[in-house]
Amino acid sequence: MPANILVVEDEPAIQELIAANLQHGGHHVLRASDVEEATRLVRETLPDLVLLDWMLPGTPGIQFARRLRADERTRQLPIIMLTARGEEQDKVSGLDAGADDYLTKPFSPRELMARINAVLRRRAPQMTDEAIEVGGLRLDPATHRVFTDGKPADLGPTEFRLLHFFMTHAERVHSRTQLLDQVWGDHVFVEERTVDVHIRRLRSALEASGHDRLIQTVRGAGYRFSALSE
Template identity: 60%
Template sequence: MAAQILVVEDEPHIQELISLNLTRAGHDVRCASAAEEARDMMQQALPDLLLLDWMLPGISGVEFTRQLRSQARTRDIPIIMLSARVEERDKISGLEVGADDYITKPFSPRELMARIAVILRRRLPQVTAEVVRVGGIVLDPAAKTVIAKGEPLSLGSTEFRLLHFLVTHTDRVYSRSQLLDHVWGPEFVGDDRTVDVHISRLRSALLPCGLSQVIRTVRGSGYSLCAD
């Protein structure tokens, strides 16, 4: 279950410990020591998950979470807040501003890895290797296979990743720029109309099985995959 994780922690030894354990678990890790630095990094590429310390120099983790949740581009990023604050009211404050989980320091690396796995499984199913079954489509990420109404489909790697994202986020509308962020990633440089081309290819592959209509165009907004 590899993911791109951004660690925002100003204590070097804690940052190093977290980074080491995440890397050993196969995750792609970037680190920042302040919210401002993390914001600059996120302008270039959005992480799959954010590990965020409460007590940071400058903007606190709580305030940074509030800012991220107020912006369309970043509001859905899973956030796990790390803090030495153990009072119930502090945990509630962290969760109320939008953190998905709250872990008190000191914590064990095993607990942290378990919490991350739970969040990724719930919020980012496209980074897991679990087989997905939606509306006559069976997609196996590990085997890189797709069966549509009993028939195997031949898809290019980009169409496969695009379909995987859509079938794990059914009935939600994603703009072209959001799909570029999630499917193509930060390295992609090009026009967002690229999404239209690959959506068209994906529909063509689904057409013989009578499933091309499951991918819906929402005029002025983007694309959605209907589960029914």
């Protein structure tokens, strides 16, 4: 599944090379040459992952990583540090600052994509193309299809994204605000009741097979996807 990836790199040639490889891999690319520009892009459109160069003009990348981890809105945002510094202590410093991974320059496009996919699987599984199955309910992001006990289910695009997020974050309770941020995007301004409307549509699409029971209402808190009985 395409991810929105912010590349924060001040060397134009390296930035262009990374962007080209990401686009070839099917991802959408946002670009910034310094922390100020990156901050604006994160504020306007929260990305799915940040590729962050350590050595940037003005504010260093490691300081920006600490800022992202200190902000509740970006605390869970996956970060991969890019740097020419290969010493063990530098890697430890990057990871201590909140980076999920650390890639030393020069690196191959294959290694970059492998690291991105690994971090997304770990931190943002809804951004991967791996099929998921729970109790006879199967969702395949690559083909954008859902099956209930082997039979195709007809879901709208928003219901599909909502179900994908639920299935990749099973057993967790999500508030309406959290679902709006994760499924619609925190830069899209819609009312919280919109979530309830799409939950009803999703349950209706799964009702015939009984899989609507997997989407549970948690009173006073939000919704949870669970194969366990309440």
